[in-house]
Amino acid sequence: MTAPAGDVPRVALIGMGRMGRTIAALAAERGIPVVATLDHEHAVTAESLAGADVAIEFTEPGAAVGNARACLAAGVPVVVGTTGWLDALPRLTDDVHAAGGRLLWAANFSVGVNAMLAVAAAAARVLRDAGFDAHLVETHHTAKKDAPSGTALAIARAVRAGGGDEVPITAVRVGHVPGTHALVFDAPFEQVTLTHEARDRRVFAEGALVAARWLAAGRTPGVYTMQDVLASGREGAEART
Numbered sequence: 438m439t440a441p442a443g444d445v446p447r448v449a450l451i452g453m454g455r456m457g458r459t460i461a462a463l464a465a466e467r468g469i470p471v472v473a474t475l476d477h478e479h480a481v482t483a484e485s486l487a488g489a490d491v492a493i494e495f496t497e498p499g500a501a502v503g504n505a506r507a508c509l510a511a512g513v514p515v516v517v518g519t520t521g522w523l524d525a526l527p528r529l530t531d532d533v534h535a536a537g538g539r540l541l542w543a544a545n546f547s548v549g550v551n552a553m554l555a556v557a558a559a560a561a562r563v564l565r566d567a568g569f570d571a572h573l574v575e576t577h578h579t580a581k582k583d584a585p586s587g588t589a590l591a592i593a594r595a596v597r598a599g600g601g602d603e604v605p606i607t608a609v610r611v612g613h614v615p616g617t618h619a620l621v622f623d624a625p626f627e628q629v630t631l632t633h634e635a636r637d638r639r640v641f642a643e644g645a646l647v648a649a650r651w652l653a654a655g656r657t658p659g660v661y662t663m664q665d666v667l668a669s670g671r672e673g674a675e676a677r678t
């Protein structure tokens with residue numbers, strides 16, 4: 438993934454679990470300054486955010502919205518990668534507008550999953566009328582707290598947007614799997630499967646850093662998703678050709 442143009446932002450990390458640590462390591466490799474690493478011990482305040490241009494939040498469903506609000510109050514744009522809190526998005530969107538702040542959220546920061554959302558909607562459009570039955574299987578490591586995954590819910594929404602019915606989701610928790618999503622369309626004599634497999638969680642970390650740089654680069658106040666980041670990359674590429 439290509440990083441957007443603009444200054445390299447100073448980043449604050451909120452949540453130093455698997456994702457926080459992976460982002461910290463990747464940022465060090467890429468020369469991106471991490472000015473704060475906040476865990477349970479540190480409240481999110483203007484002071485603890487330490488002059489960051491943007492915060493990246495990967496914690497847990499019960500903490501994400503409060504942390505995002507604290508970033509808004511501190512005037513720091515925030516990228517939220519935590520899943521499992523989307524019921525609160527309408528209220529958080531109101532808060533973003535009231536604060537004149539910037540928030541970007543995504544259930545999955547990989548380019549492949551974001552492309553799969555469009556493919557899933559198109560496949561549902563074509564296969565629904567041909568009588569195919571859809572099912573989704575998501576597989577993750579045993580330490581994952583939410584089920585179904587945020588990505589599975591996003592794929593199910595994409596299928597519905599393509600005119601498909603509600604998609605049943607099976608969540609499998611086993612070993613150390615970083616994240617695999619298989620969308621199955623089944624008919625009496627054949628089956629179509631769309632699978633995305635993350636081989637390493639660095640793919641999510643890289644996407645989150647690209648999103649953070651994009652959000653820090655002086656966007657209009659509002660709520661954004663990874664689709665906005667990828668669309669502006671495509672527009673940029675088209676403008677250059």
Ligand SMILES: NC(=O)C1=CN([C@@H]2O[C@H](COP(=O)(O)OP(=O)(O)OC[C@H]3O[C@@H](n4cnc5c(N)ncnc54)[C@H](OP(=O)(O)O)[C@@H]3O)[C@@H](O)[C@H]2O)C=CC1
Pocket residue numbers: 451452453454455456457475476477478495496497498500517518519520521543544545546547583587638641
């Ligand atoms: N959008 C995407 O592309 C991806 C999203 N995710 C999502 O990101 C989230 C985190 O995943 P992961 O890093 O694997 O989870 P981990 O459990 O490894 O890490 C979460 C960390 O957040 C800490 N934490 C919890 N509450 C707070 C708080 N209020 N303030 C500061 N820190 C806090 C936890 O501390 P403690 O352990 O002490 O409670 C823990 O260190 C999950 O919701 C997951 O689904 C994951 C990968 C990719």
Ligand SMILES: O=C(O)C1=N[C@H](C(=O)O)C[C@H](O)C1
Pocket residue numbers: 520544545577581582585586587588589615616617
């Ligand atoms: O918790 C994880 O690990 C992951 N969570 C995200 C989700 O819930 O969709 C993204 C990825 O699949 C890894």
